[in-house]
Amino acid sequence: MNSVLKRNIYRAIFVLSVQLILLKRIDITFGDFNYIHFTIYPIIIALLPFKTNKTLVVLIGFMMGLFIDLFYDSLGVHAATACFIAYSRYYILMLIAPAEGYNKEGLTSYAYGFVWFVSYISILLFLHLFILYSIEAFSFVYFKEIILRTIFSFLASLFLIILSQLIFNPKY
Amino acid sequence: MRNLIYLIIRYSALFLFLVLEFFAFYLIVNYNRSQKEIWAHSSNLLTGNLYKKIEHIEDYFDLRIQNDSLQNENSKLLEKIINYRVLSRDNAFQKFESTDTLNNYHLLPATICNKTLNLRNNYFTLCKGREDGIEVGMGVISDYGIVGIVNSVSSHFATVLLIINSRSNISVKVKNKNYPGSLVWNNSNPDILNLINIPKHASIEVGDSVVTSGYSISFPPEIFVGKINDFSIESGSNNYRIDINLDYQLSRLEFVYVVKYDLIEEKQTLIQMENE
Numbered sequence: 388m389n390s391v392l393k394r395n396i397y398r399a400i401f402v403l404s405v406q407l408i409l410l411k412r413i414d415i416t417f418g419d420f421n422y423i424h425f426t427i428y429p430i431i432i433a434l435l436p437f438k439t440n441k442t443l444v445v446l447i448g449f450m451m452g453l454f455i456d457l458f459y460d461s462l463g464v465h466a467a468t469a470c471f472i473a474y475s476r477y478y479i480l481m482l483i484a485p486a487e488g489y490n491k492e493g494l495t496s497y498a499y500g501f502v503w504f505v506s507y508i509s510i511l512l513f514l515h516l517f518i519l520y521s522i523e524a525f526s527f528v529y530f531k532e533i534i535l536r537t538i539f540s541f542l543a544s545l546f547l548i549i550l551s552q553l554i555f556n557p558k559y
Numbered sequence: 560m561r562n563l564i565y566l567i568i569r570y571s572a573l574f575l576f577l578v579l580e581f582f583a584f585y586l587i588v589n590y591n592r593s594q595k596e597i598w599a600h601s602s603n604l605l606t607g608n609l610y611k612k613i614e615h616i617e618d619y620f621d622l623r624i625q626n627d628s629l630q631n632e633n634s635k636l637l638e639k640i641i642n643y644r645v646l647s648r649d650n651a652f653q654k655f656e657s658t659d660t661l662n663n664y665h666l667l668p669a670t671i672c673n674k675t676l677n678l679r680n681n682y683f684t685l686c687k688g689r690e691d692g693i694e695v696g697m698g699v700i701s702d703y704g705i706v707g708i709v710n711s712v713s714s715h716f717a718t719v720l721l722i723i724n725s726r727s728n729i730s731v732k733v734k735n736k737n738y739p740g741s742l743v744w745n746n747s748n749p750d751i752l753n754l755i756n757i758p759k760h761a762s763i764e765v766g767d768s769v770v771t772s773g774y775s776i777s778f779p780p781e782i783f784v785g786k787i788n789d790f791s792i793e794s795g796s797n798n799y800r801i802d803i804n805l806d807y808q809l810s811r812l813e814f815v816y817v818v819k820y821d822l823i824e825e826k827q828t829l830i831q832m833e834n835e
Contacts (some may be wrong), residue, residue, distance in 0.1 A: 440572075440574035441571075441833040442572045444572070444576045445572050445576045445579060446575060446579075449579040449583070452583070453583075456586075461587075461591055461725055462586045462587070462590040462591060463583045463584065463585070463587035463588075463590060463591065463593065464583075464587055464588030464594075465581075465582040466579070466582075466586065467580055467583030467584055467587060470576060470579045470583060471576075471580065471826050473576075474573070474576040477572075481573060522587065522594075524597075525587075525593075525594045525597040526597050
């Protein structure tokens with residue numbers, strides 16, 4: 388258990404560093420097309436052990452979002468999003484529960500298979516990005532832009548997350 | 560109580576989630592300028608639209624008051640122009656020190672209640688009468704030009720003898736040429752008036768403006784009447800017969816101004832004394 392905790396802390400530090408130092412600066416713009424933003428930090432919440440207390444997950448999500456907000460100069464936006472994701476994580480997991488139930492250590496592709504992991508992280512990530520950009524625009528007047536941004540950022544971020552899973556392939 | 564605590568513990572994730580979401584939104588709205596503006600704007604989208612509609616409806620109720628105030632403002636401005644004109648003509652070679660004491664013309668705005676326009680003798684009825692300060696013999700003008708002369712007055716109404724009335728006879732002149740004549744209406748066309756008593760040696764042209772002379776007690780000088788449309792010399796006559804085209808349509812008028820001249824009695828008694 389101790390190693391699980393350690394692993395999650397290291398992962399959080401690593402992912403946040405990559406997100407805030409590297410990915411935040413990547414700006415892909417082709418003329419009017421600037422819909423690609425890399426967002427991989429939801430994976431921290433996604434990979435928390437299944438047995439983690441729901442309340443604790445919500446709290447962690449909020450704290451993490453707030454921490455990211457401090458760097459993105461958008462106090463509250465990421466916090467609200469991450470908090471929402473953290474709360475809905477349990478229900479997403481229930482939705483796509485494997486036949487044998489969650490009886491293994493981590494919620495990774497190593498434990499439950501690649502297809503399961505991709506569907507899990509896709510739902511979470513898409514929800515996260517959609518809510519994030521909705522709150523950022525704060526009005527559904529910009530619905531088209533929200534959708535475009537969500538879709539392109541989703542594809543780019545999903546690619547990075549899957550790549551990281553293929554490279555590290557953590558057990559838990 | 561125990562049940563409540565139990566409930567809170569059981570749904571602690573939900574409660575924490577809701578509390579934190581509210582807190583996050585509080586942060587968003589209070590610490591992000593654009594979100595704050597959007598929030599203000601979005602609330603305006605809802606209420607602002609409603610307010611706009613209400614205001615739109617209220618405008619109709621307000622229209623009469625607005626109209627009255629505009630009319631009053633207009634009458635004041637016209638009054639100033641008329642008085643200034645008189646003043647500058649009377650004192651062409653000297654500075655006038657105080658203009659207040661010389662404001663002899665006052666305009667009383669009035670609404671038209673009733674119109675007859677297609678008869679031989681045409682009248683307007685004004686919705687103002689003696690109680691509003693209107694007297695028989697006062698001139699009536701509009702934004703465009705002269706309209707007529709007050710013919711009879713009751714306590715709340717007044718009739719105006721229009722310039723397109725066979726009994727109408729108003730002292731006018733050709734602008735800048737100062738030939739005085741009389742404005743009458745002889746034909747049945749409400750757009751054409753006649754200017755008579757202009758001697759045939761006068762040099763007039765088609766297009767010359769005709770304005771009031773200011774010799775009568777009813778009208779201030781230089782109130783626009785119309786433009787010369789056509790003129791001819793009648794055989795055996797010493798005078799021109801001039802057709803004046805009325806630029807504005809009397810039938811369209813809704814509001815007029817009654818000219819009140821402070822020195823009307825003085826002038827009237829003097830004229831009467833001369834006649835005697």
